[in-house]
Structure formats: C-alpha cells, structure tokens
Amino acid sequence: MLFNSYHFAYFFALLFPTYWALRKHYKVQNLLLLGAGYYFYACWNPKFLSLLILSTVMDYACGIAVDRIDDSRKRKAFVALSMALNLGMLGYFKYYNFFAESLQVALSRMGLQVPLAQLNVVLPIGISFYTFQSMSYVIDVYRKDIRPTKNFIEFATFVSFFPHLVAGPIMRPTTLLPQVAGPRRFNLDQFYQGSYLIFWGLAKKIVVADNLATIVNDLFGRWQTIDGGLALLAIYAFAFQIYCDFSGYTDAARGIAKCLGFELALNFNLPYFATSPKDFWTRWHISLSSWLRDYLYISLGGNRRGTLMLYRNLMLTMIIGGLWHGAAWTFVIWGFYQGLLLVAHRLLEPWLKRIQPRGPVESVSWDLLRMFVTFHLVCVGWLIFRANSMEQVHGMLTAIATRFAVPATSYLAPVVAVVAPLLMVQTAQYVSKDLDIISRAPWYLRSAFYTACFYAIVIGGEFGGAQFIYFQF
Amino acid sequence: METEPYHATTARSKVPAGFLGMVLLVVLLELYIGRRYPPEVNGNSNDWRVAAELAKRQAAECDLLCFGDSQMKTDVQPRVLEPLLGRPTLNLAVIAGQAPSSYYLFRRALRAGARPSIVVVDYFLPLLTSNTQFNDEQWPEMLSLAETAELSWNAHEARVLGNWVVRKLFPSYHRRTQIRIHVLLNLQGKSPSTLLAGTVYGRNSIANRGGLVRERNTLNHDDLTHVPPCENPGGFTCTPVNQLYIYKFFDLARAHGIRLVWVLLPTTPAWQARIDAADPHQLYEKAMRQMLAQYPNATVVDGRHANYTQQIFWDRTHLDGLGAAAFSTELAAVLQREENEGLKSNRWINLRPYPGEPSGAHLEDIIDSCEIVRADPRNHWR
Numbered sequence: 050m051l052f053n054s055y056h057f058a059y060f061f062a063l064l065f066p067t068y069w070a071l072r073k074h075y076k077v078q079n080l081l082l083l084g085a086g087y088y089f090y091a092c093w094n095p096k097f098l099s100l101l102i103l104s105t106v107m108d109y110a111c112g113i114a115v116d117r118i119d120d121s122r123k124r125k126a127f128v129a130l131s132m133a134l135n136l137g138m139l140g141y142f143k144y145y146n147f148f149a150e151s152l153q154v155a156l157s158r159m160g161l162q163v164p165l166a167q168l169n170v171v172l173p174i175g176i177s178f179y180t181f182q183s184m185s186y187v188i189d190v191y192r193k194d195i196r197p198t199k200n201f202i203e204f205a206t207f208v209s210f211f212p213h214l215v216a217g218p219i220m221r222p223t224t225l226l227p228q229v230a231g232p233r234r235f236n237l238d239q240f241y242q243g244s245y246l247i248f249w250g251l252a253k254k255i256v257v258a259d260n261l262a263t264i265v266n267d268l269f270g271r272w273q274t275i276d277g278g279l280a281l282l283a284i285y286a287f288a289f290q291i292y293c294d295f296s297g298y299t300d301a302a303r304g305i306a307k308c309l310g311f312e313l314a315l316n317f318n319l320p321y322f323a324t325s326p327k328d329f330w331t332r333w334h335i336s337l338s339s340w341l342r343d344y345l346y347i348s349l350g351g352n353r354r355g356t357l358m359l360y361r362n363l364m365l366t367m368i369i370g371g372l373w374h375g376a377a378w379t380f381v382i383w384g385f386y387q388g389l390l391l392v393a394h395r396l397l398e399p400w401l402k403r404i405q406p407r408g409p410v411e412s413v414s415w416d417l418l419r420m421f422v423t424f425h426l427v428c429v430g431w432l433i434f435r436a437n438s439m440e441q442v443h444g445m446l447t448a449i450a451t452r453f454a455v456p457a458t459s460y461l462a463p464v465v466a467v468v469a470p471l472l473m474v475q476t477a478q479y480v481s482k483d484l485d486i487i488s489r490a491p492w493y494l495r496s497a498f499y500t501a502c503f504y505a506i507v508i509g510g511e512f513g514g515a516q517f518i519y520f521q522f
Numbered sequence: 523m524e525t526e527p528y529h530a531t532t533a534r535s536k537v538p539a540g541f542l543g544m545v546l547l548v549v550l551l552e553l554y555i556g557r558r559y560p561p562e563v564n565g566n567s568n569d570w571r572v573a574a575e576l577a578k579r580q581a582a583e584c585d586l587l588c589f590g591d592s593q594m595k596t597d598v599q600p601r602v603l604e605p606l607l608g609r610p611t612l613n614l615a616v617i618a619g620q621a622p623s624s625y626y627l628f629r630r631a632l633r634a635g636a637r638p639s640i641v642v643v644d645y646f647l648p649l650l651t652s653n654t655q656f657n658d659e660q661w662p663e664m665l666s667l668a669e670t671a672e673l674s675w676n677a678h679e680a681r682v683l684g685n686w687v688v689r690k691l692f693p694s695y696h697r698r699t700q701i702r703i704h705v706l707l708n709l710q711g712k713s714p715s716t717l718l719a720g721t722v723y724g725r726n727s728i729a730n731r732g733g734l735v736r737e738r739n740t741l742n743h744d745d746l747t748h749v750p751p752c753e754n755p756g757g758f759t760c761t762p763v764n765q766l767y768i769y770k771f772f773d774l775a776r777a778h779g780i781r782l783v784w785v786l787l788p789t790t791p792a793w794q795a796r797i798d799a800a801d802p803h804q805l806y807e808k809a810m811r812q813m814l815a816q817y818p819n820a821t822v823v824d825g826r827h828a829n830y831t832q833q834i835f836w837d838r839t840h841l842d843g844l845g846a847a848a849f850s851t852e853l854a855a856v857l858q859r860e861e862n863e864g865l866k867s868n869r870w871i872n873l874r875p876y877p878g879e880p881s882g883a884h885l886e887d888i889i890d891s892c893e894i895v896r897a898d899p900r901n902h903w904r
Contacts, residue, residue, distance in 0.1 A: 055680065055681040055684045055685070056680075056681070058684065059680050059684070241538055241541075244541075462709070488540075490540075492539035492540045492543055493543060494540075495539070495540025495541075495543065495544075496539075496540050496541075496542075496543025496544045496546075496547060497543075497547070498540075499540060499541065499543075499544035500543075500544045500547040500548060500551070503544065503548060504551070504694065507692060507694050507695045507698060508694060508698050508701050508702060508705075509702075
C-alpha cells in the first residue's frame, strides 16, 4: 500500500476517526495501530508478515531475557541471538544471491567451477528498516539505555507502526516506545503540521520525484548514446529524484504519525545545502546515519583507538551502510566512496579551517563554494548509486569530460520546472534557518503556497502510482 | 550554519486560515476550469456523455438498439439500418466501451421506457481483458453516483468510486490531460485549436443517430511491418468485472424478452489472419459458444471472415463510411431474414462475403461534421 494511492486514502480515512474515537483508551488504540500495521504490511505480501512477527516475538523475548539475567556472557548470548536472527533474515533474503554469485565468479576466476544455488525469493519490503529498529531495542536494553517493556502489544506496535514501517525513519526505542506506552492527546496544531507534512511530502514525491524519474530512466537507460550535457543532467535529475522520493516519503510518514499524535524523527535537513561530506551525513537519512554511528561505528571503537583505527572504522561503517542499501557491488563502491570522502574531509579539515575567510561577503561566498563542491561530490556518489555497472559510471563521467554540450530545452525545461520551485522553498528555509517557514508565513502566503502545491500535484503530478525508491532497500 | 534541525514553535491560531484560503482559491479556480474545459474538449468523454443523454431521451422511441465499443459505433450505422428494416434504430455504443458501459446504457434506456425488440452488441476482446481503470476519465461522464457505487461494489474496486468523486469535485483533475496539453502548447508558443474534438464527434454522432462515420483513409492498413505480433498473447483472460457485466446484459435482455445479436465485426484481412492464429481469439470464440448455449434469445453474427477489403477501412479495426454502409446493409439483411424465418438451431451466422460498395449511401462523416461545425459553431446541432 503506497501513501500515494487510493487504497491508502481509504485505509487512513477509516483509521483516523476510529483511532481518535478511542482516545480515552490508549491500549485499545495500540491494538488498532497494531492491526493497522499488520494489514498495511500484509497488503504487499501476507506471507512475509510472519517474518515481521517472528522478529518482534524474538526481540521482545530477548529484551526481557537480557534485562533479567545478570551473567554478562548469557546476556551477550541473547544479544547475539537477536542479531543472528535479524541479520540472518536480512542476509538470507537480501544478500544470499549476491554473495553466492560473487563467490562463484571469484572461484571461477581461480579456475574452480562451483555451482551455487540461487534463491528464487522476493525481498520482503522494509526488512532492512524493521530489523534494524527491532535489533536496536535489544542492544539498548543490553546497554541499559532503556528498561524493556513488559507489554508485548506495546512492543509489537512500536515495531509495526505503519507510517515508518517500510521506509523509515528508523526510530529509536528510547524515542518511540515511550510514545506508544502512554496516552496520546489530539492536538490541533500537531494535526495541522501533520497535514502540511503529508501534503508537502506527496508534492515532492508525485510532482518532483516521479516527473524526474521519467527523464532519469530514459537517460540512464541509453547512457552509451548521450552526450556529456545530458549525462550531467541525468545525474542532477537523479540527485533530486532520490531526495524528493525519499524525503517525500518520510515527510508523509512524519505527517501521518503527527495526525495520530506521534512524533517521528526528522530524517532530512536540507542535505544539498551541506558544506562538507560530514555535514551531508548529518543532514541526509539522519536516522540511518545516527543508527550506524551509535550501533556500528562506536561498537567498532569509534575514534578511541587512534587516527588509523578511526579511518578504518569510518570506512567500514560507510561500506556496510552502502551494502545496507542494496546487494550489488555498486552499493559497496558507493559506500567506499562515501567513506573516502569522510576520511579526506577529516584530513583536509585543519587546512580548510585555516583558509576560511573572515569577512561577511567572503564567508558567504566560501560557504556557497563549499556547498557547490559538496553537492557535486555527492552527485558523483549518486552516479555510482544509480548506475548498473562501473562501466556505466566510467562512460558517463567520460562523456561529461569529453563530449559536453548544453542540453536542449526539451530536456532542460522539465527538470528546471520541477527543481527550481523546490530550491526556492529550500533556500528560504535555509536562509531563515527555519524548516517550518511556510507554516509560519502570513495566511495569504500560505494559501497561495498550498494552492500552488495543490495544482502542481493535480496537474503536474505523475499518477502512475510509482513505488518509492527506498522500498527496495 | 547549524545542522541541528530547527523548529521554532509559536502559538498558532486555531483557525487554519491558510488552509481555508486555499479552499476558497481552489473552489474559484475549479469553477473557472469547469467552464473553460467542458466535456467537448475530449472526444471520448463527450461521446460517453452524448450516449448517456441519447439513452435517456431517444432510446424509448427505438425498436433496435446497438451497444458496444468504437467498432460497433463506426461499423453499424442506424441511418442505413432504419430504411432497410423499417425500425427506428439508435446506436448507443461508445468509444472504448466496456461491458459495464453497455449494461448501464441498456438499463438506462429500459428505465427511460425503451422496449426494443432487438439489441445488437459487440465486445472487443482487448477491452474485455482490461479492467475498469481503462475508462477512468469516461465513467463520470456517463454514470450517476449510484451506478458508480454499484460498479465499484461489483468490481471490488473502491478506486472506481473514489475516482468518480474526485473527478466530479475537481474538474482540474478530470481534465488534467487537456490542461497539460494546453500548457505544453503555450510553452511552445503554439495556440491550442479552438475547434473542440468533442464538438465535432458529438455533431457526427447525433447526425448519425449515435453512429460515428469515419472518413476515407487511403493508407494501406494491411501493411503490418511495424505492428507488434498480436494483442493479448498468452491466453484470453476476460476480467471478472467484464464477465459479470456481459452476463448482466444478457440477463437483462432475456428478462425483457428482447432478441440479442452478438456481432463479431470485421477487421482488415491481414490483421484478421494474425488474429486467427492467436490463441486468445480462439478461446474467446469458445466462450461465446458457451454463452449461446445458455441464452436461447441470442444469435451471433460473425463478420470476421467476410473479406472486407482494406480500402474500406479507416484503420485496421474500424470501417470508414462506405465500409460501414456495406456492413450495415449486410447486417440488416441477416436481421430481416432472421425476423422472417424465426430463430434457427444454428445461431452462429457467418456474414456473406463483402458484396462491394453500396450505391447511394452517403452518410455525414467526420470531415463533413468538421466543416459544419466550423461554418456555424453555435447551430451545428441541427
């Protein structure tokens, strides 16, 4: 069930009044949310609901066991059990074919022909998100960051909370569980904010991402025949497509959660205004990067064991983060590339600080230059991310360097038409340092803005019901 | 710049003034768009609207009614049938018509007082394999809210009802294709034509008592070099909703004691050869024979192998005006013979070979209608 579908509209239209009609009985509300979450998930494939339930039951039990046992070895064993189950499911469904195929290729290069069976399985939707979230609960209990919940319904509701179930944001137990465990009050202001976020999220998805998808698919599909100008345009278009697709989803998810009285974490904070790769990762998919930082990077030792180990940990974290996105070498290379950028930035940081200009005009220009460079470094990453092979990456970069021509208006205009209004809004948000600038504008400006968004969706939107890119991860 | 998310919180009014302002603006704009983009901007939409009106206002006076899709609409011409059979005839087929559209038009005609002795119907195979989404833009032009709710229920698709409501409420959504075309044309510095396709189609349809008369098209329709092998490979799968509405249509005819003629319309010889080789069409034929066994009031008139030459086709599947006149003459002969001799045990009748262009038949075709509308845009309905 997609947020941008009639099916979801009916589902939510039924759920919302029922949910608030039960406002005096939050435990019944939780049951309703649990049922809604399972229905929402089962709409894709009811068979895979069993995986979600298995992960929930196991992590609930492991959480309680870890809390009750004092023996540190046994506690670790339960954490390991939880991780083995979650990562095992993830590995089986997402990575088995990739590793089997890679191993087979490697062995055949050594002259060994070892036929390895390929699995004919579909990737369960959202598995990367809910396994990470469920697993982090057991780790948090182990670290004594939270007390485990004794109420299974509350825990199951936390794991299967439908707004963020299949594409995040990955919520921490410390943030979401207390919200599930207590009563929610209907707050008109929160409802308005939620409605605005749903509206804005759908506008980003349907108008920007889905329109750009047509151009991106076309140009990436025939990359061998396009010139450098079109190759560059394809990369720019993909950068905004993936941003609006994913951030549009999480905006809608946050909006839906707000309408139900929940607060989900901010997942995107104007990422293309980042002034360094490090800054970018504090603005892009914030819930994943902070998850990787807290549960992987710090567990690997973080920056506590010297500079070399710090670089190793950064690289490992980013490579695993890349692999999290998908089972392909291009994702591994993308993660490696992001790791390299972070390491390079750390190395250059003292020098960058030294040459930073002091005057106001120079300072703004310096920031703009850094944004420009960071955006283009990120774009190279998106090329690796979107390409089907490294040959394609090489081919498109070569075209940009050697066969550049300004794209025709028929290509340029549709991209500019959807990206320019988005950038105008985001520039206002950046300059005012206020992500909620629209909802705080005078009523007539808000009316005009909402009307423009409405007609952008109705007339300019793509209604093919395109799936969100991050569902595949 | 701080990278921490920033959300200054301020107390807000309990009245969502921005939202209410938007509602007001949207209402005003929708009213404007509704007037600026009437059904006539879209040929298909206007066709469905005109058919719905004809079913309500003219069907009661007719003894022979035709239902179906664009093949029926172009190939069977009431102006030819009427003098030959001596029966008032009305063609209520619609472009891209599906089984539910035929059923609802038939039911509407009966409710308006029509008591025809014969109904002629066709079901184009590719449309039987499509779900109701295929005509999302057309349903609101024809169906009432109650009929849409019924279709939605029968199709097990809440989307059908949602689509109807949204399109009725928001003309901008309903006419988004035309608005987008206009915006694109304006961006390219071209001005959109003031001659609305729907006006010309509507004029032609009313002038021909529901039939649509196509102009001559001299292209070689038998050249299939660039045409993909055949539609619907891999078997004939009529969607459940279409199947249900075929039965409902047949039941309705039987309940009112109306003779039902199911017509298989001709296509160009080369295209027919391809169709004959494809499994789906053989399965379709098998399904039709099963229907015949269940409904003794039904007859099939099969015109597929009557060798209508490609010169009298407008495209591969639709006859032009002369072809339609020839086909309608032959159909009239079959209906007359059946009328005189009564229903036989063999109720699958193959149409006799194409006899050549009929003499003296002139029907107002699309080009004629275009001229009439252009000459007198306001009084073209006469």
